Amino acid sequence: MRSIFNVAAVLLGLTSTLVTASPVARSSFPNDGFPNPSADQLKGIEQKALGTLPNGNPPNNISADGLINLRLIALNELFEVAYFNDLLNNVTNNVMGYEFKNKKNRDFVIKSLTAVLAQEELHAVNANNALKHFNTDQIQPCKYTFPVSDFQSAIRLAGTFTSLVLGTLQEVIEIFAAKGDAPLTTGVASVVGQEGEQEGWYRLIQGKVPSELPFLTTSTREFAFNALLQTVIVPGSCPNLKAINLTTFGGPLKLLTNVEAKTEPIRFSFEKPSYGYDKFKLAYINQQNVPIVEDIKVKSTDGSTVTIEANFPYDANEMNGLTIAALVKSAGPFKNAQAVADATAFGPALIIIN
Ligand SMILES: *[C@@H]1O[C@H](CO)[C@@H](O)[C@H](O)[C@H]1NC(C)=O
Ligand SMILES: *[C@@H]1O[C@H](CO)[C@@H](O)[C@H](O)[C@H]1NC(C)=O
Ligand SMILES: *[C@@H]1O[C@H](CO)[C@@H](O)[C@H](O)[C@H]1NC(C)=O
Numbered sequence: 494m495r496s497i498f499n500v501a502a503v504l505l506g507l508t509s510t511l512v513t514a515s516p517v518a519r520s521s522f523p524n525d526g527f528p529n530p531s532a533d534q535l536k537g538i539e540q541k542a543l544g545t546l547p548n549g550n551p552p553n554n555i556s557a558d559g560l561i562n563l564r565l566i567a568l569n570e571l572f573e574v575a576y577f578n579d580l581l582n583n584v585t586n587n588v589m590g591y592e593f594k595n596k597k598n599r600d601f602v603i604k605s606l607t608a609v610l611a612q613e614e615l616h617a618v619n620a621n622n623a624l625k626h627f628n629t630d631q632i633q634p635c636k637y638t639f640p641v642s643d644f645q646s647a648i649r650l651a652g653t654f655t656s657l658v659l660g661t662l663q664e665v666i667e668i669f670a671a672k673g674d675a676p677l678t679t680g681v682a683s684v685v686g687q688e689g690e691q692e693g694w695y696r697l698i699q700g701k702v703p704s705e706l707p708f709l710t711t712s713t714r715e716f717a718f719n720a721l722l723q724t725v726i727v728p729g730s731c732p733n734l735k736a737i738n739l740t741t742f743g744g745p746l747k748l749l750t751n752v753e754a755k756t757e758p759i760r761f762s763f764e765k766p767s768y769g770y771d772k773f774k775l776a777y778i779n780q781q782n783v784p785i786v787e788d789i790k791v792k793s794t795d796g797s798t799v800t801i802e803a804n805f806p807y808d809a810n811e812m813n814g815l816t817i818a819a820l821v822k823s824a825g826p827f828k829n830a831q832a833v834a835d836a837t838a839f840g841p842a843l844i845i846i847n
Pocket of ligand 1 (some may be wrong): 554555556673674
């Protein structure tokens, strides 16, 4: 089915039939006025978040691209609030797959998720408040579907989308800086660190070294936007998606291989487009390095599903942490992640090694 979803499935060794059976549309937010809390409700959220919304004024002006940054952040944070609310409810209510034997562990998870949830609520409110300040529509919540049904897989998925966000916010900061929105960079940089702290915890729970890489993988707004649309947002459920002027790719690139820390051919599939795809290449974005381009081999075409193979050049590139794979329409060379996004036909597929 979908990419983040596939990463979770592959990491868990689940079959895709098992995972596709579960999604139920969920849109529930905490019962505290979110996404439009009153002043009193906001105080309660801040107490749970262990801190406050920034109380200085945003700048008076913003670029058109800067508005797209804020809208994408709001779209993503609204999803994250729904996700962590659902996860916290599952643990609190001892839902099957979310039970803990050890009371101390359970208490710590509930305490930490309570803070994360409220912190994500403030991230969303902050982005939407900024949109209001700039006299433009706030982003409305969508309906969501969560392709997980146990604690470990839920934490892996949280780690995966947080990795992608950590990459995307790098580009958001660069765009703010380039377009005359420098005063907006500081707050986003503070959130990069905040999400990095979360990521370290999600990694620890998975038995991974908390710090993923020396330089985290970069991403672009398009990869984050398409990953949300392909994996967790119920199609057609967003009231004002059109305000987010970012390219929608041709569709998902499904990862079929349980990728390991070694150089080997790996497989992906995608839905056959109406145009030719024989010139397509596979691009990988990893760390702060120049994108890697590999040839593809079509292995089979089954109905409308095309299965391809491409080399995963792990050894030559120490490809740990997040790798973003995209099926691109040209051979490059691509100077950066944005150049890959601009050429992407299908994707992103997300691979996380170590
Ligand atoms: C906003 O205004 C400041 C000060 O006049 C200016 O330096 C900056 O370039 C403006 N930014 C945008 C995005 O117009
Ligand atoms: C919570 O549990 C339900 C029932 O198993 C599941 O469908 C849902 O995806 C879970 N949510 C999260 C975020 O783990
Ligand atoms: C959307 O983005 C495209 C490409 O950057 C641009 O040409 C167009 O003017 C934008 N439209 C709006 C409404 O901002």
